[in-house]
Amino acid sequence: MFDSLKELFNPSENPDISKAFEYHNTHLPTLWLLGKTGAGKSSLIQAITGDSDVEIGNGFEPCTKTSQAYSYPKTTPLLRFLDTRGLSEADYDPSEDIEVCSQQSHALLVIVKAEEPEQSDLIDALKKIKKQKSIKQILIVHTAVKQLIANEQSKAVQFNQLQFEKVWGDKIPYLEVDFELANGDTFAIPALKDKLAELLPIIRQLSDQQQHVSTENANFQKLKKEVLWYAGSAGAADAIPAVGLVAVPGIQAKMLHSLANQYAVDWNKQAVAEFIGTLGSGFAFQYASKLGIRQLVKLIPAYGQTIGSASAAVISFSSTYAIGRVACKYMYHKSKGEMVSDKEIQKLYKNALADIKEVAKNETS
Template sequence: MFDAIKKFISPSANPDIEKAFAYQNTYLPTLWLLGKTGAGKSSLIQTITGDSDVEVGNGFEPCTMTSHAYSYPKATPLLRFLDTRGLSEANYDPTEDIDVSAQQGHALLIIAKAEEPEQRDVINALKKIKKQGSIKQILIVHTAVKQLSVDEQIKTVQYNQQQLEKTWGNEIPYVEVDFELANGDTFGISTLKDQLTELLPIIQQFNNEQQHAGTESANFQKLKTEVLWYAGSAGAADAIPAVGLVAVPSIQAKMLHSLANQYGITWDKRAFGEFISTLGSGFALQYASKLGIRQLVKLIPAYGQTVGSASAAVISFASTYAIGRAACKYMYHKSKGETVSNKDMQDIYKDALANIKEVAKSETR
């Protein structure tokens, strides 16, 4: 079991790591955007990611015969957007798009501009999607609602909502938004983010409007997506039979080396030993023991391939994130020539573990 700790310190070339990275990229949580051109899909993506340069068509790559996909962030992707290009084609077949969006935590977002009651192409596509029966999570986003008078807004939103719900056969949750008002303000964005977070918890991690307690916390936000990416890779490794025991510590080690480079500190056995000691005397033993037990459980016929693998993936995702969060705090203070108390380190590790739990579950299901 202590081989895991050795790999934790010094990552080696390991083909299983590449398998985990590839697996994670294949099963990224996907938001499938269904809407007419000009409905506000680019604005929605910018709102979710906080990146004003992201646009539908800019950076999107062919994914299926009729759709393009964009993974964000580009270098360490955590979320994929799927945009249907063949929506207006009479012979549009959504089967491939459904397969892509349903590979992991998925959601279908119908983007409907309030002033456009003509939604025939969207409705025709929705009929085919409904017939397939694979999509369970769905949200209607009514856009540009404040470009109309109050009476017109109520009337047009209600009309579009009713015709889409009639097609789907059930009530569909919805939000009303306006991404750009005349005074440069917005409308309904917080409600939109709340609704999207319920569909895919990872979206909450893109919220750049959080208030940070101090410089260290603010600095972590800049590295958060990278830590989450490594966490996703560790979870993916544990979802692949007979890979986790070797790959998870190696992935975590690569994360620690990468973070150390960004904080400008040397990451060696001494630094690693100091870091581990701040997490408590039993951390290393517990880490190695739990990792070994998780891999043994995965070998149990039937149970290990379902419940065992799923549980192991959640634990590896969450623990990798917590290790990364704690490491950032340790490295920040070390780069300043400061010390940090063991209690503070253990508290931040435990808090990170608890706060990422729901995200870990949704990312590894």
């Protein structure tokens, strides 16, 4: 059984792997940003990603006739921002933008500067979007709120909020933020991140503000985006008919080899066998059998192409992330000539599966 698992983690070259990578990169969860120029869209992206260099138009690529897209991180993307540029055009038709967003787990963020009550272009766009009935999640982000004096701040925010709710026909959740105060500080950015993480759980995983309880954990945080990208690609592989059986192990193998390079660990057959051994004697059988069963379930007419594929994608995403997490711990200690107990590795694997469950569901839905 260990020999067969070694083959799963060291497969021959398979073109379906690149197919899975491509599918994942074109189906990223997307935050669709609507707002006038200068409303704070670039600042919002910078606050979420920590990339101070990104600007709307800089690093963005054409997505539709009226929109541009920015994927983050650039080389191993986990999240996409869509900026619609045609709001000021009288004949703006959001249908193509909506189609792009509707194919993915997404949310619509309306970015509005508190001190600007004239929002007719944005209101017209919302009217058209409302008619499409495709947007399930929406959030109004009122920016630059602290640029107003205290007694004007609430009035300005409520005026704009009521304009949008009147168009939407319902209450809309909102936040008040300021990306740049006079002293160089910010206002309510943690609350913004928390709210966006409710809409797209992957955002919480991208946060670099986590408290690291050990050097090993701090080191993993540097590689976490890469592990999540491989996990997303593995989940995507199970969304493609007849691909998951070979592509998922292939993607996991590439991840492990990449991580081994990061830790300067020789990833040979002996290392693979040792690593598998730390996961327990039952891991090999469970891995191989569950992978095969998932592929067979997907062959069931109707059920297999919907619920079966969705379930398989979640499991592949979660297991790939968990394998990546424990591999980082294993390789960290191996690079230092240290031993790590099987019990510790197995506990970390179970915890990683539990921690990533909600992200996996959202990413593969």
